[in-house]
Amino acid sequence: EAQVTQNPRYLITVTGKKLTVTCSQNMNHEYMSWYRQDPGLGLRQIYYSMNVEVTDKGDVPEGYKVSRKEKRNFPLILESPSPNQTSLYFCASSLGTPYNEQFFGPGTRLTVL
Amino acid sequence: SQQGEEDPQALSIQEGENATMNCSYKTSINNLQWYRQNSGRGLVHLILIRSNEREKHSGRLRVTLDTSKKSSSLLITASRAADTASYFCATVDYGNNRLAFGKGNQVVVIP
Numbered sequence: 485e486a487q488v489t490q491n492p493r494y495l496i497t498v499t500g501k502k503l504t505v506t507c508s509q510n511m512n513h514e515y516m517s518w519y520r521q522d523p524g525l526g527l528r529q530i531y532y533s534m535n536v537e538v539t540d541k542g543d544v545p546e547g548y549k550v551s552r553k554e555k556r557n558f559p560l561i562l563e564s565p566s567p568n569q570t571s572l573y574f575c576a577s578s579l580g581t582p583y584n585e586q587f588f589g590p591g592t593r594l595t596v597l
Numbered sequence: 598s599q600q601g602e603e604d605p606q607a608l609s610i611q612e613g614e615n616a617t618m619n620c621s622y623k624t625s626i627n628n629l630q631w632y633r634q635n636s637g638r639g640l641v642h643l644i645l646i647r648s649n650e651r652e653k654h655s656g657r658l659r660v661t662l663d664t665s666k667k668s669s670s671l672l673i674t675a676s677r678a679a680d681t682a683s684y685f686c687a688t689v690d691y692g693n694n695r696l697a698f699g700k701g702n703q704v705v706v707i708p
Contacts, residue, residue, distance in 0.1 A: 488639075517696065526700035527640075527685065534694060542695055574639055582689045582696040583627045588639035 486511045490575050490589035497565060498597050505560045505592050507575030513587070515578045516558040517542065518550065520571040521591075527574070532582070533558055565596040609705045616673040618702040620686035621666075627689055629662055629669050634683045634701070643671075643684075676706045 488509045497503055509516065517532035519542075529542030533552040547569055549561040558577075562569060575589040610616050622629070628647045632640040646653045646662045646669065653660045659672040673680055683701040690697070 515694075519698075524700070527698040529695055529697070532694060532696075540694070543697075572637065576640075582694050585630070585642040585645060586632070586640070586687075586696065588632075588641070590639050591637065593637075 486587070488575055488577055488587050488589035490573075490592050492592060493590060494593050496595045496597065499566055500564050503562050503565060503594075505562075505573060505575075505594070507558045507560065507589060508556050509558075509575075509577040509587065510556065511577065511579070511587065512555065513577035513579050514555070515580065515582050515584075516552065517576050517582070517586075518548070518558070518560050519574045519576065520544065520569075521574060522571050530560070530573075534581075565594075567596050570594060570596050606700070607703045607705075609707065610676055612676060612678055612706050612708050614676055616676050616680070616704050616706070617670055618684055618704070619668060619670045620699055621668045622686075622688050623667065624690045626664075627691060629660075630687045631658075631660060631669075631671050632685045632687060632698075634685065636682075640685065673704070676704075678706050678708045680704060681706045 491506045514535045518530040519527040521527050528544045530548050531550040533539045539550050573592045576586040578584040578586045630645045631643045634640045644655045644660050646660050657674045662669045683703050685698050685701045687698045
């Protein structure tokens with residue numbers, strides 16, 4: 485089944501404790517991206533990747549890192565999480581470019597205390 | 598930057614009625630996409646309309662695009678309780694590779 489998976493689905497952590505949210509897709513998509521969703525603010529793009537080893541900042545990259553060492557994986561790293569990073573996070577992928585249909589993961593609900 | 602802006606923000610209708618929501622954007626686009634999100638879940642792609650298209654249909658969905666007004670509308674006909682969700686429009690500006698979503702329309706269909 486074609487899908488985007490994210491882990492963990494739920495995470496409660498404390499300020500400053502490094503964490504990684506994994507994202508994997510099995511559709512051989514080139515484009516992958518991370519979004520955060522907050523009430524009243526909609527979805528905002530954090531980082532995106534056009535292909536392996538090609539990443540770039542989205543609208544709200546501060547406090548986040550990403551890497552794209554393999555085509556299927558695009559982990560989101562929070563080196564020192566803070567409470568303002570409490571949010572619902574989504575990974576998405578698409579064939580080729582962002583102009584195409586995006587396939588979303590199920591989401592990761594992160595709480596930073 | 599957040600380009601798509603939907604209007605109205607929340608809509609409550611009876612089952613069987615039509616639901617219409619609008620989206621405006623600011624710059625030149627390649628295409629405009631609509632997505633649905635059921636409470637807290639991942640977004641699901643509904644329909645894509647290219648900048649050279651004016652109208653597109655998919656089942657009970659009808660999307661229009663007016664590039665002169667930089668706006669799009671999504672019409673759901675004969676709504677069902679299962680259509681209860683948030684609906685987002687999304688665009689990609691020419692010249693960058695960032696997909697920008699609007700803040701979403703919440704639609705509640707009352708059985």
